[in-house]
Amino acid sequence: MTEDTRGRRPTTTYEELAAAVADRDAGAFVHVADRTDDDMRYLTRFRGPDRPYAFVFLPDDADTTAESEPSSGSTRSSASGHTVLCAPALFAEQARREFPGDAVRTDAVGDPAGERAAAVLADAGVSGPVLVPAQIRHDAVARLEAAGYEVTASDATSRARRTKTDAEIERHRVVQRAAVRGLARAETVLARASVADDDRLHWDGRPLTTERLRRQVNATLAAAGVDPSGNSVIGAGATAADLHYVGDDAIFAGETVLLDLSPRGPAGYYADVTRTFVVAAPGGWERRAYVACEAAREAALDELAAGAGVQASTVHEEAAAELAAHGFRIDSEEVGFTHSTGHGVGLSLHEAPSLSGSESLAAGDVVTVEPGVYDPEHGGVRIEDLVVIREDGYELLQPYPLGSTPRDRSAAW
Incomplete structure (x- = not known):
């Protein structure tokens, strides 16, 4: 975690996710939740809707050339990986303003967040296991598995949240x-x-x-x-x-x-x-x-x-x-x-x-x-x-x- 460039609010870096993905030889880290989930609040700083949206962390060797909208809140180096927030289109401006990661993708109302996450993984050529928090929505896990990804739980987010900056x-x-x-x-x-x-x-x-x-x-x-x-x-x-x-x-x-x-x-x-x-x-x-x-x-x-x-x-x-x-x-x-x-x-x-x-x-x-x-x-x-x-x-x-x-x-x- 770091301060943003203006020093007004906490923002997020993702070293713990990068370490967990590398240690587990995984292809990515994914979370799907709504604004009430504290892990999602930490990962995205996005005070989004009360319906699910997706966050994806991709390691450095993933293909991140797929088109997406840059996040205006990004203040970090890409040395620890590449991050994507899949936000509902109605919340696009807010997402780009608040998300401290790399890119925001928007989806139409009703698009399953798990499918949006799977699409990001597919675009990046991810083939290995996918790490998720233990409390991720069951339907999101089902959609990731249906897309061919092995899903396994990780406590990387809770470990990252423990030590405060x-x-x-x-x-x-x-x-x-x-x-x-x-x-x-x-x-x-x-x-x-x-x-x-x-x-x-x-x-x-x-x-x-x-x-x-x-x-x-x-x-x-x-x-x-x-x-x-x-x-x-x-x-x-x-x-x-x-x-x-x-x-x-x-x-x-x-x-x-x-x-x-x-x-x-x-x-x-x-x-x-x-x-x-x-x-x-x-x-x-x-x-x-x-x-x-x-x-x-x-x-x-x-x-x-x-x-x-x-x-x-x-x-x-x-x-x-x-x-x-x-x-x-x-x-x-x-x-x-x-x-x-x-x-x-x-x-x-x-x-x-x-x-x-x-x-x-x-x-x-x-x-x-x-x-x-x-x-x-x-x-x-x-x-x-x-x-x-x-x-x-x-x-x-x-x-x-x-x-x-x-x-x-x-x-x-």
Whole structure:
């Protein structure tokens, strides 16, 4: 991956595809999907239609003399191969503008994308096996096979997507900055809330619920130019123990309010940040859980301070050990620490690497650090930050204050 010549957006180079094709003695790499497929978004940067289109990578020795329209977005050398986007004719101008590869071919409405890809292969004289992502459409595979090509799965795209360049990291930073604005808005609402006689929180003259709080968050995110994407998880009390709660629940004093925000920016990259608050002084389980999660977060970050080369699983092990030392279970799927300490983030909200996996972390990995503990009888606590791994340490992409007592953040954010 590189920046484009104006430095405004990430673009794509294809060395991983070239290496995979060479290593497997294949004739090409093909993907067929629509705009919702994150691999296709990475390969083409084309925000195309919600119907399938095709991408084809051809190695240097392929015949690429067949006529096609050059892509105005191309900024790279052809040293790693030749790339073609088969786009619907109605989207031709957009495709030529957005695609960072070599050529755009247009097709009529209704042309099967798999057949268009096969035609590109035939024009280039491809005869060997064709590599595809595992999630490629079944009908596209059937059309490639019907054209005489052996089709085999490859993880080249996911490997290419894992390590982020400076341009991609900047996209994460921008959307993470917007995410903490949404978090600051929620914290401010909680700080300004009053407590009724029944311990229920009230704000702006009415009972405060997780849905009302979510609407405040989402309005802030939209104003900042990012898409909430249905990922504004807000739970209170028992629903804070639900890792993905997006329902409507009353909020009471003394219970945990967990806010996990993962908006998506215009370039397709995600943010991910979580904080947990308690209105009125926390005590008992809530206080102990928060202290434990803060300690686990520090333990994980201490491991990441070694930078590139640290074993991902050791980060999880250190965080889990800290939570266990505070008396929380780490061996249950329902109570205690029930998930990995973190995961990769990119064009997908969850992608490689996992912080409970066996691989070593590399410079350019963008990962979450998110220890949490949960108990439906009490609530849930999680603290989450987004970090980028550097050669000699890590960087928090957008710091946000810690603390379980909500404060008015309107002036700071």
